[in-house]
Amino acid sequence: MAWLRPCWPRCAALRWRPGGAAWAPQPGKAPGAAPRGPRLPRGGRGLRTASAGLGEVPLTSERYQVRRLPFSQLGPRDVAFFQRLLPGRALTEPAALEPCNVDWLRSVRGCSKLLLKPQTTAEVSQVLRYCSERNLAVNPQGGNTGLVGGSVPVFDEIILSTVLMNRIISFDTVSGILVCQAGCVLERLNEYLEQQGFIMPLDLGAKGSCHIGGNVATNAGGLRLLRYGSLRGTVLGLEVVLADGTVLDCLASLRKDNTGYDLKQLFIGSEGTLGVITAVSILCPQKPKAVNLAFLGCQNFSQVLETFTTCRAMLGEILSAYEFMDEKCMELVEKHLKLSCPVRDSHFYVLIETSGSSSTHDEEKLNSFLEQAMTSGLVTDGTVATDDKKIRVLWSLRERITEALTHDGCVYKYDISLPVGKLYDLVTDMRARLGQSAKNVVGYGHLGDGNLHLNITAESYSHSLLDAIEPFVYEWTAKYNGSISAEHGLGFKKKQFIQYSKPSEAIFLMQRFKAMLDPKGILNPYKTLPSSS
Amino acid sequence: MAWLRPCWPRCAALRWRPGGAAWAPQPGKAPGAAPRGPRLPRGGRGLRTASAGLGEVPLTSERYQVRRLPFSQLGPRDVAFFQRLLPGRALTEPAALEPCNVDWLRSVRGCSKLLLKPQTTAEVSQVLRYCSERNLAVNPQGGNTGLVGGSVPVFDEIILSTVLMNRIISFDTVSGILVCQAGCVLERLNEYLEQQGFIMPLDLGAKGSCHIGGNVATNAGGLRLLRYGSLRGTVLGLEVVLADGTVLDCLASLRKDNTGYDLKQLFIGSEGTLGVITAVSILCPQKPKAVNLAFLGCQNFSQVLETFTTCRAMLGEILSAYEFMDEKCMELVEKHLKLSCPVRDSHFYVLIETSGSSSTHDEEKLNSFLEQAMTSGLVTDGTVATDDKKIRVLWSLRERITEALTHDGCVYKYDISLPVGKLYDLVTDMRARLGQSAKNVVGYGHLGDGNLHLNITAESYSHSLLDAIEPFVYEWTAKYNGSISAEHGLGFKKKQFIQYSKPSEAIFLMQRFKAMLDPKGILNPYKTLPSSS
Structure with missing residues (x-):
């Protein structure tokens, strides 16, 4: 079987043994591969994005011509008040402020x-x-890893960082319920839980920097949503400080509580515009005893879809991730990060993860699926991994695409939900539309959740390219009843496009909630909701 | 092994074969056992409850001495308007109104x-x-199966029934997303989905009558929550009509959508007080290929807890229900419904369900767990079932407890969330407190979710017994940071006790939301939120 060649022999990924019922490990190490979940470089040199050239980042207010709202100006008496309240923790030095x-x-x-x-x-x-x-x-600011400009000031807003609110308050090993302060770093929490046989119900590329409070405030999705569901189901309680300083204690540690309206939900995904999340209670699943990864190649997107329905049916409850990326993504990861892809000559790549309680059972299920997928020609090449290190190496091919893109030039980022059958058509249509005016048009994402990350790179920022992309991308999405922000939120950059995904009655109601909870509009202004005209 | 006696031979439940690795079927049929999920009898004769004797049900307004709020009185011109708007569907006949x-x-x-x-x-x-x-x-009224008096009028409120809004709008077999009108009966939806290889993510005893709109409006929990999570995660979209007639279309059929505040969450669990849910979009899991049930006996509650942690660790992702009931429950089910319990002489009974994609794997896992549980003495007797009919018979022992209780006399019902270790202490304490003044004090529920159903029966209703129970039960619950309503909601009966589970800041905010969305307070008045003093 040609597709069963011993691909990526240096990487210690597991490869198919022809005729065998198992995937046998190959020794070796992938060159240049980073461990899974690298810390995102903060303000790393040489990054170029949609809004920035190689040099200084322009002020948002100037680039986007925003008008400052009539908030008070910070005066010396204000600074003195805060320095008394937070001795040594109210900073005015430019070096401290710059990265924030x-x-x-x-x-x-x-x-x-x-x-x-x-x-x-x-x-x-x-x-x-x-x-x-x-x-x-x-x-309000957590790990400052957001992708839509929601986590930094637009003008001179006071930055309220949760960085020192990083205490774990309690963890119950019977119920799996963790209660912690909002500034705990996601990866630290996961490490803590793993020692007790549990994991966090969410995982994302920025795990090394992002705060759980920020995750909740932006309703982060990520890599485990397919298996463990969204934060709307796993977050059991929140403590929130409202704009006027009122502390709202909804920090229940119960799986079920139907006593009145579920207020915490309003703060999940509100991007810091309705209140500041100070503590989180979250239901954590048990750490799976066995994890397997398959990295496969498909020749077209129909095969990617059919592989998904096949593996969902055959892997059932152990399927924990189904990610896809196109060949352009893989080219960029190899070129800019020197990672090595174990599977070659495919137009699409699929990463399938299983997590379960029996390695024997899970491998049997995975092998049955792989045989089926390969026999029917859905998959043309592939490799699997069962040990932690090799799994991390394979995951990094998917997780580090965002980082690779920043090395490719100016990046225009879109995070779209679509009916799964339509998911890649947007990439194809965009590629045809932009032609030579874009450097690369790539698509990848959480296929199992119907979530496409569409990214377009160019040598430098240009208004005309942006005009060719927008509002086309939003109109296309709206036409198929998609969402213009699946998991990144609206922040500063997408807030004016909300009407492509929400009817005017809903936007009006959101504005009324904002006005009720934050009548002066002091919390994260210029974000999430469209400016009133 | 004494505990492995061939219990319940007439029931065709599967029993343990000593020394074997499987549980073999026994032929026969359980006498008098109802199929799983019987329709709840509506206004069935002979039912006696906390508030009603054997005869006519007293008017709520009289029994509870409620004052009518200054709404308009319905006049002939109003009736004429509605009869024009809904020809043949605006009913004033007492026979039509009585059951509602x-x-x-x-x-x-x-x-x-x-x-x-x-x-x-x-x-x-x-x-x-x-x-x-x-x-x-x-x-607003769905199937009228609520247990806290939330689904019927207190005075002369117009009943707005969703009974004719029972159309399935769409179902996508790739994503598993169902969109339907609010009046679809839960069991009908599940039957429809099963034909396509899917199931509803929730299941409850009232499935034969309850409407999906009512399930969402009350944030119903039920038997599948342990596996598929709460409606807050599985409901993807809602269409809601606000008090002023505005239609709020948040009926997204996407797994991820982070465009602004998640308004639909406010209506989930609001018990019809903020808007009328008219359509629901919900994510449905695949129908499991294999379902197994184990019905076990434990001698004390510590063993029930340890059996839970053991089975969660060993069954992992295939565990789909962990229910418990005490011996009193079983006595009542046998006495009043003539059901036969296959396991005897235990103080507690546990029902464990697995749902998975491989019957061989799942049976292996279940057998390993059972061997472990029995070897270590956690479980003293048990039986298992793998075929649908026997599974239904065993489930009915758990599902029909509510019904059996109504035959035992006047029932005082409590639906409590507690840290799982404390769950049964409330039953023990209550039993000791009430002594001979109660007929029976029983405890059962969704142990995996930390949800206890505490029920107290007496020959007839008495204020003094109620005073002995309340507020003791709420104070006890609050002391251990529990919830006074895990899944039933507050409705009419529990609304004055909300402060035992929610701080005043939260209640105040709920009242502001109510005032904003329904300024005249016309939607399901006298429910959910406490009366202003």
């Missing part, structure tokens, strides 16, 4: 003059009460 | 004079616009 004023993509930049690092909910409450009384705007 | 004015438990009764049966969202919108303008109160 610019987003990870280096695409937007604010000019905040004050960075606050509270440690307790009471401190956050005092900060917001003061800001509310003084009409000072506030930008 | 009384709850299934026969514990509360309203005196509505008008029953409306719209078929479309546009009709619901016109009804509510009119009622809003005329200040007429409205009681």
Whole structure:
């Protein structure tokens, strides 16, 4: 069987043994492959994005010609108040502020003059009460890993960082319920849980920097959603400080609670515009005893889809991820990050993960599926891995695409939900539309969730290219009843396009909620909801 | 092994073959056992509950001394308007109104004079616009299977029934997303889906009557929550008509959508007080290829808990239910419904269900677990079932406890969430507290979700017994940070106790949401939120 060649022999991935019922390990090591879940470089040199050239990141207010809303200006008495309240944790030094004023993509930049690092909910409450009384705007910030410009100031908003709110409050090994402060880093939480036989129900590329509070505030999706569902189901409770400083304690640690309206849901995904999340209660699944990974090649997108329905039927409850990427993605990962792809000459690549409680059973299921997929010609090449290290190497091919793209030039990023059958048509149509004016048009994402990451690169930023992309991409998405933001949120960059995914009655209602909870509009202004005309 | 006796030979349950690796079927049939999921009898004769004796159900307004709020009185011109709008579907006959004015438990009764049966969202919108303008109160009603008096009027509210809104709008076999009108009966939906290889993500005893709209409006939990999570994760979209008739179309059929605040969440579990749900989009899991059931006996509650942690670890992803019931429950089911319990002489009974994609694998896992549980003495007796009919028979022992209780006398019902280790202490403490003044004090429920159903029966209703139970039960629950309503909601009966589970800041915010969305308070008045003093 030609497709069963011993691909990637240096990588220690597992390969198919012709005629065998198992996938046998091959020794070796992948060159240049990073471990799974690298810390995202913060403000790394040489990154170029949709909004930034190679040099200084332009001020958002100038590039996008935004008008400052009539908030108060920060004065010396304000700074003195905060320095008394948070001794040594109310910073005004430019060096401290710089990384918090610019987003990870280096695409937007604010000019905040004050960075606050509270440690307790009471401190956050005092900060917001003061800001509310003084009409000072506030930008809540977690790990600053957002991709839509939601996590940094647009003007001089005070940055309220959760970086020092990183205490685990409790973990119950019977129920699997974790309660922690909002500033805990996702990867640290997962490491803590793994020691107790559990894992976090979410996982994403930015895990090494992102805060759980930010994850919840943006309703982060990521790599485990297919298996463990969204944060709307797994977050059991929240503690939130409202704009006026009121502490809303909905930090229940119960799986079921039907006593009145579920207020916490309004804050999940509100991107810091309705309140500041200070603590989270979250239901964590058990750490699976066995994890297997298959990395496969398909010749066309129909095969990617059919492989999905086949593997969902055959793997059932052990399927924990189904990711896809096109050949362009793989070219960029190899070119810019020097990673090595174990499967070659395919137009599409698929990463399938299983997580279960019996390695023997899971391997049997996976092998049956692979035989079926290969016999029927759905898959033309592939490799599998069962040990942690090799699994991380294969995952990095998928997880580091975002990073590879930033090395390819100026990146225009779109995060779209679509009916799964339509998912790749948008990439094809966009590629045809842009022709030579784009450097690369690539598509990858969480196919199992109907979530496409469409990315377009160019040598440098140009208004005319942007005009060729937008609003076409949003109109195309709306035509097929998709969402213009599947998991990234709206932040600063997408807020004016909300009407492509939500009817006017819903937007109006959102504005009323915002006005009710934050009447002065001090929380993360210029974000999420469209500016009133 | 004494505990492996061939119990329940007439029932065709599967029994343990000593020394074997499988559980072999026994022929026969359980006498008097009902199929799983019987339709709940509506207003069945002889039912006695906490609020009703054997005769006529007293009017809620009289029994609870409620004052009517100053809504308009329904006049002949109003009736004429509705009869024009809904020809033949605006009913004023007492025979039509009677079953809609009384709850299934026969514990509360309203005196509505008008029953409306719209078929479309546009009709619901016109009804509510009119009622809003005329200040007429409205009681939205699904299958009327609620247990907290939330589904029937308190006074003369117009009953807005979803019974004719029972159309399936679409089902996508790739994504598993179902879109349907709110009045579809849960069991009908499940039957429809099973034909396509899927199931509904929720299941409950009232499945034969309850409407999916009512399930969502009350955030129903039920038997599959352990496996498929809550409706907050599986409901993808809602169409809701607001109090003023505005149609809010958030009926997305996408697994991920982060465009603004998730408004639909506010309506999930709001018990018809914020809007009328007219259509639902819901993510449905695949129908499992193999289902196994084990029905086991334990001698004490510690063993029930340890059996849970053991089986969760060993069954992992295939565990789909872990229910428990005490010996009193089993006595009542046998006595009042003539069901036969296959396991004897245990103080506690546990029902464990597995659902998976491979019957061989699942049986292997289950057998390993059972060997472990029995070897270590956690479980003292047991039987298993793998075929549909026997599984239904065993499930009915658990599902029909509610029904058996109604035959035992006047029932005081409590639906409590607690940390799982504390779950049964409440039953023990209550039993000790009430002594001879109660007929039976029983505990059962969804142990895997930390959800206890505490039920107390007495020969007849008495204020003094109620005073002995309440607020003790709520104070006890609050002391251990539990919820006074895990899945039943607050409805009419529990609304005044919300403060035992929610802080005043949260209740105040709920009241503001209610005032914003329904300024005249016409939607399901007297329910969910406490009366303003």
